[in-house]
Amino acid sequence: MSELHRLPSVDRLLAHPAIASLIESHGRSLVTTEVRAMLAATREAVKGGAPLPGEDRLVEKVGAGVTAKATPKLRPVFNLTGTVLHTNLGRAPLPEEAVQALVAAARSPCALEYDLDSGGRGDRDDVVAELLRELTGAEAATVVNNNAAAVFLLLNTLAQRKRVVVSRGELVEIGGAFRIPDVMSRAGAKLVEVGTTNRTHLKDFAAAVEEAPTRTAMLMKVHTSNYAIQGFTHAVPESELAALAHRHGLPFVVDLGSGTLTDLAQWGLPHEPTPREAIAAGADLVTFSGDKLLGGPQAGLLVGSKELIAKIKRNPLKRALRVGKLTLAALEAVLRLYRDPDRLHLRLTALRQLTRPEADIRAAAVRLLPVLKTALAGLPVAVEIVALKSQIGSGSLPVDRLPSAGFAVRPQGRRSGVLNRIEEGLRGLARPAIGRIEDGALLLDLRCLQPQEEGEFAAALAGLERNP
Numbered sequence: 001m002s003e004l005h006r007l008p009s010v011d012r013l014l015a016h017p018a019i020a021s022l023i024e025s026h027g028r029s030l031v032t033t034e035v036r037a038m039l040a041a042t043r044e045a046v047k048g049g050a051p052l053p054g055e056d057r058l059v060e061k062v063g064a065g066v067t068a069k070a071t072p073k074l075r076p077v078f079n080l081t082g083t084v085l086h087t088n089l090g091r092a093p094l095p096e097e098a099v100q101a102l103v104a105a106a107r108s109p110c111a112l113e114y115d116l117d118s119g120g121r122g123d124r125d126d127v128v129a130e131l132l133r134e135l136t137g138a139e140a141a142t143v144v145n146n147n148a149a150a151v152f153l154l155l156n157t158l159a160q161r162k163r164v165v166v167s168r169g170e171l172v173e174i175g176g177a178f179r180i181p182d183v184m185s186r187a188g189a190k191l192v193e194v195g196t197t198n199r200t201h202l203k204d205f206a207a208a209v210e211e212a213p214t215r216t217a218m219l220m221k222v223h224t225s226n227y228a229i230q231g232f233t234h235a236v237p238e239s240e241l242a243a244l245a246h247r248h249g250l251p252f253v254v255d256l257g258s259g260t261l262t263d264l265a266q267w268g269l270p271h272e273p274t275p276r277e278a279i280a281a282g283a284d285l286v287t288f289s290g291d292k293l294l295g296g297p298q299a300g301l302l303v304g305s306k307e308l309i310a311k312i313k314r315n316p317l318k319r320a321l322r323v324g325k326l327t328l329a330a331l332e333a334v335l336r337l338y339r340d341p342d343r344l345h346l347r348l349t350a351l352r353q354l355t356r357p358e359a360d361i362r363a364a365a366v367r368l369l370p371v372l373k374t375a376l377a378g379l380p381v382a383v384e385i386v387a388l389k390s391q392i393g394s395g396s397l398p399v400d401r402l403p404s405a406g407f408a409v410r411p412q413g414r415r416s417g418v419l420n421r422i423e424e425g426l427r428g429l430a431r432p433a434i435g436r437i438e439d440g441a442l443l444l445d446l447r448c449l450q451p452q453e454e455g456e457f458a459a460a461l462a463g464l465e466r467n468p
């Protein structure tokens with residue numbers, strides 16, 4: 001207790017040269033709050049028996065606290081997880097064209113809902129509707145916040161208090177609590193499950209419709225994005241479902257999940273169904289994500305018949321689920337890249353990362369190995385270049401793995417705690433690097449480290465060396 005009177009006052013600390021320079025850069029209010037909080041915490045600690053820290057130590061603590069407060073929460077990281085479309089890391093990185101468009105739209109007023117030809121009010125969907133029609137073959141298109149919103153809006157518009165027939169094999173749960181049955185009930189639709197987990201036939205759908213044709217709103221197909229049912233399986237082709245739906249005057253709708261706009265097989269990637277294929281097979285509405293394989297910003301895209309899209313746009317919930325100008329600016333720029341399919345794999349960042357050759361990734365590993373070794377020198381670990389398997393991510397193409405390369409850091413002896421320390425150190429960098437610990441090794445997959453970021457990554461590693 002007696003020592004407490006030796007703690008410096010708030011005013012004394014604020015006059016300290018180091019604190020004064022903090023005030024210069026961060027403002028008096030933030031720094032004063034931090035000084036008060038630090039003194040209160042120190043007082044408690046000393047009462048609890050901790051030694052009284054010196055003034056320099058107190059100043060240092062204030063500096064650390066202010067820096068932590070001033071560091072943005074949402075900041076860039078290095079994605080070394082090996083998962084390209086990593087939902088927790090923001091999914092698709094945007095191509096430069098989209099970044100530029102987004103910045104321009106952010107900085108200035110833009111013709112978001114303003115028709116420059118007539119000088120009258122416009123429709124924000126028109127920013128991308130024509131591109132979407134062109135790239136999918138659909139008659140009309142609209143955009144909402146994400147694909148979950150697209151599915152919800154579609155069901156709420158067309159299937160309230162009505163039945164929606166879906167195969168039991170497609171009652172998908174996407175990470176983050178998006179479950180088709182739950183979305184259905186929240187949207188006011190009645191789910192009618194048909195078939196079995198592994199096999200569903202046309203006659204299952206037909207029987208469900210014929211049971212209550214007037215109370216049925218639609219037939220629905222949900223792409224099983226994040227799992228595969230293999231072995232003795234049967235799913236009904238989209239064209240047959242569309243024909244059955246149309247015989248009963250019902251729409252056939254498809255939730256594609258990812259939905260890329262080109263055939264990925266041309267780059268040696270597994271084929272992923274496209275909206276164009278679904279529309280050509282007779283789907284009346286197709287929904288897909290903007291930030292999965294499409295490689296754009298978070299958005300939910302709905303394409304399909306003029307009549308149904310118009311109905312969806314009239315739902316008042318559309319207003320609640322609409323996207324902002326930043327999303328539209330980025331989305332338009334990304335969709336434009338699809339008009340030049342020959343160079344898409346060079347310009348669309350997500351696709352460039354997905355198609356990056358293993359040899360190219362390995363060459364980056366060779367360049368960076370000495371830097372990592374220096375950063376970890378003195379720690380009881382062995383570092384080597386290893387072959388790795390990247391994942392596409394975001395529930396896209398779940399069973400396929402891409403040959404990749406990177407580093408494995410393994411503890412020498414039984415010092416497994418050291419890996420967690422390094423992993424934490426990497427996460428604590430000014431630009432955090434996120435790897436994964438697997439089978440007793442810290443794995444750093446270099447697929448998503450863009451060549452122009454290698455210098456920054458090397459510099460960041462040097463920071464690890466100073467502060468292990």
Ligand SMILES: *Cc1c(COP(=O)(O)O)cnc(C)c1O
Pocket residue numbers: 146147148149151172174178222223224225226255256257258288289290291299300394395
């Ligand atoms: C990913 C996915 C969704 C959700 O899309 P978000 O854009 O993440 O909202 C819905 N359905 C399927 C089949 C999906 O794969």
